[in-house]
Amino acid sequence: MSSRVLAQTQVTDDAKRRVTLPAHVSRVFAAGAPAEVLLYTLVPDMLVGRNHLPTAAALELMPPVLRAPKPIKNLPDRDDPRYDDELLQLKPDVYIDYGTIDDDYVAALSAISGRTKVPGIILDGHLTNIPATYRKLGNALGVPERGERLAAEAQRLIDKYRDAAASVRVYLACSRDSLMPCVQGHAFGEAAELLGAINTAGTTETAPKRPFTVQEVRLSKPDVVVAASQMSADIMRNDPAWHEVDAVASGRVYFPPEQPFSWGPRPPSVNRLLGVVWMAYALRARPFDDAFFADVTAAFETFYHFTPTREQIAKLVADPRRPGG
Numbered sequence: 200m201s202s203r204v205l206a207q208t209q210v211t212d213d214a215k216r217r218v219t220l221p222a223h224v225s226r227v228f229a230a231g232a233p234a235e236v237l238l239y240t241l242v243p244d245m246l247v248g249r250n251h252l253p254t255a256a257a258l259e260l261m262p263p264v265l266r267a268p269k270p271i272k273n274l275p276d277r278d279d280p281r282y283d284d285e286l287l288q289l290k291p292d293v294y295i296d297y298g299t300i301d302d303d304y305v306a307a308l309s310a311i312s313g314r315t316k317v318p319g320i321i322l323d324g325h326l327t328n329i330p331a332t333y334r335k336l337g338n339a340l341g342v343p344e345r346g347e348r349l350a351a352e353a354q355r356l357i358d359k360y361r362d363a364a365a366s367v368r369v370y371l372a373c374s375r376d377s378l379m380p381c382v383q384g385h386a387f388g389e390a391a392e393l394l395g396a397i398n399t400a401g402t403t404e405t406a407p408k409r410p411f412t413v414q415e416v417r418l419s420k421p422d423v424v425v426a427a428s429q430m431s432a433d434i435m436r437n438d439p440a441w442h443e444v445d446a447v448a449s450g451r452v453y454f455p456p457e458q459p460f461s462w463g464p465r466p467p468s469v470n471r472l473l474g475v476v477w478m479a480y481a482l483r484a485r486p487f488d489d490a491f492f493a494d495v496t497a498a499f500e501t502f503y504h505f506t507p508t509r510e511q512i513a514k515l516v517a518d519p520r521r522p523g524g
Contacts, residue, residue: 207219207220207221207222208220208221208222208339210320210335210338210339212320212321212322213300213321213322213323213335214300214305214308214321216305216309216320216321218318218319218320219318220292220293220318220320220339221292221293222341223292223341224245224292224293224339224340224341225245225292226245226247226289226290226291226292226293227242227245227246227247227291227292227293227294227295227340228246228247228248228286228289228291228293228294228295228317229246229249229250229295229297230274230275230294230295230296230297230308230311230319231250231274231296231297231298231466232250232251232465232466232468233297233298233324233466233467233468234295234296234297234298234322234468235249235250235251235466235468236460236466236468236469236470237295237297237322237332237336237468237469238295239265239503240349240469240501240502240503241333241336241337241340241342241345241346241349242340242342242345243265243504245340246268247269247271247289247290247291248268248269248270248271248289249268249269249270249271250270250271250272250274252268252270253266253268253459254458256457256458256459257458257459257460258459259458259511260458260459260499260503260505260507260511261459261503261504261505262504262505265504269289271285271289272285273285274286275294275311275315276311277306277307277310277311278310280314283311283314283315286311286315286317287315287317291317292317292318293317293318293319293320293339293340294308294311294312294315294317294318294319294320295319295320295321295322295336296308296319296320296321296322297321297322297324297332297468298321298324298386298467298468299324299386300321300323304321305321308320308321320339322335322336324386324467324468325386325389326357326386326389326390326393326471326472326475327357327389327393329350329353329357329469329472330350330351330353330354330357331350333346333347333349333350333353334346334347334350337349337350348501349501349502352497352498352501352502353469353472356472356475356476356494356498357393357472357475359494360393360394360475360476360479361393361394361395362394362395363394363395363479363483364391364394364395364396364478364479364482364483365394365395365396366395366396366397367394367395367396367397367422367423367482367483368396368397368399368419368420368421368422368423369391369396369397369398369399369421369422369423369424369425369482370398370399370400370416370419370421370423370424370425370444370446371387371388371391371398371400371425371464372424372425372426372427372431372435373387373427373464374410374427374431375427375428375430375431375434376410376431376434377416377424377426377427377431377434377435377441378410378411378412378413378416379410379411380398380400380406380411381398381400381464382398382400382401382402382403382406383398383400383401383402383403384402384403384404385403386464386467387464387465387467388464389464389467389471390464390471390474390475390478391425391478391482393475394475394478394479394482396482399416399419399420399421400419413440413441413443413444414443416444417443417444417445420445421444421446422446422451422482423446423451423452423453423481423482423484424444424446424447424451424452424453425452425453425454425455425463425478425481425482426452426453426454427454427463427465428454428457428463429454429457429518431454432452432453432454432518435447435452436450436452451484453481453518454518455474455477455478456473456477456515456516457515458515459503459505461474462474462477469502472498472502473495473498476491476494476495476498477495477516487513487516492509492512492513495507495512496509496512499512
């Protein structure tokens, strides 16, 4: 038996699990959308397939070599081995999950890995942990230099925009009807928290465990509202009931760009870094300036393997109802 077959490497994941990986990893399987975006940025050539296929609009912002991913129909299920076949046929060297580290997610990963014999690792998806994630995963997958380059750019953006919207009061709408908020303390509210904004919906401890009413949003007195999508923003803008909220009445309702991955909180992956840049401008109603376009271009080049034109970026962030949009 060759030394290459015997060669292995040990990785301690963010659940403190000691996992043995092949010394040479060339095929990786993403456990869900957050991991898929993470792996697309770091090792797109190693992804054995995509469970979330890019839209036509997203494909225009990807290099030609990455525009025809193999579709994956089913992800493995913790309790149902019938969905293991696709993973096994793709023969990945490692199965990667990314996001919340809790007992349920760790148990699911362990069950799937134990059943399929594909080593699995889980990584902490907190926004400010992205640089550490790139370094750890870069080392584990044998691409430490690339991991370090992505980590450095992620840290630059985090440091540059930290507290850039300090004290701005924002209501983050997370549902189509905008009544379910993204509260502070949840992954969906992390970008605003990094920017130093005041989340008017409260925290995971203080917010009601139910949708808000428009009256409750009004009483929380947001300076600005960030909707989940353009459709949600338009519904809010055109609904007289929402005009009881001063921010809506004054036109301060915005929505994050969508391509090539959402700049908003879903999925809660590294795509949120671009959302931090965008939100720093939106919350302050600042026109998009040269510094904005430079940071977005650098982020695309580093994370998305593509250099957009200024016109392409302008189209992505266009919203005729916002200053500079």
